[in-house]
Amino acid sequence: MSIENQKIELLRTVKEYINNLRKGITKSAEYFQSGEDEKGFNMVTSIAEGINWIADAIESTRDIVNKNIFLDNxxxxxxxxxxxxxxxxxxxxxxxxxxxxxxxxDDMDKAVSRCLLN
Structure with missing residues (x-):
């Protein structure tokens, strides 16, 4: 498998993972907003690790994502x-x-989707 194909596969994995991350962030936000702080805090490490993994994956596929995803924000x-x-x-x-x-x-998800469509 070529390097480019490996990067495309990685982006497919990122896309799937973003969906799981979105669910986790939403659930954690609900916990914090409803006063179930301990449950929310219990999810923070997984969310942080997921964001870090996605950011690393996006950086390693920067040539394919064409700098469409900005991590500064x-x-x-x-x-x-x-x-x-x-x-x-x-x-x-x-x-x-x-x-x-x-x-x-969500913006990351859209940018990854655009890359996968090309």
Whole structure:
């Protein structure tokens, strides 16, 4: 299998994983917003690992994704989430997950989909 085909397969895996990540982020946001903070915090490590894996995969396929996916905004939102976690502001964490992080994940999903269609 050529390197390019391996990268395309990786992007297919990213696409599938994004769907699972989206569900996890949504569920965690719901936990934080409904006061079930412990359940929300229990999901944060998996979410962070998933985001990190996706970011690494996107970086390693940068030549195929044609720089359509920008991670700067993601890093900014993650820093905001870390700050909210340090302040134990669970409502803000839920809001950041739902209204800031999910749209970035959706944009990544669209960009990966466009790459796979080409």
């Amino acid at each position: 993601l890093n900014d939102k993650l820093n905001q989430i870390v700050e909210a976690m340090e302040n134990r502001d669970t409502v803000l964490i839920g809001d950041l997950f739902q209204y800031e992080l999910l749209p970035i994940i």
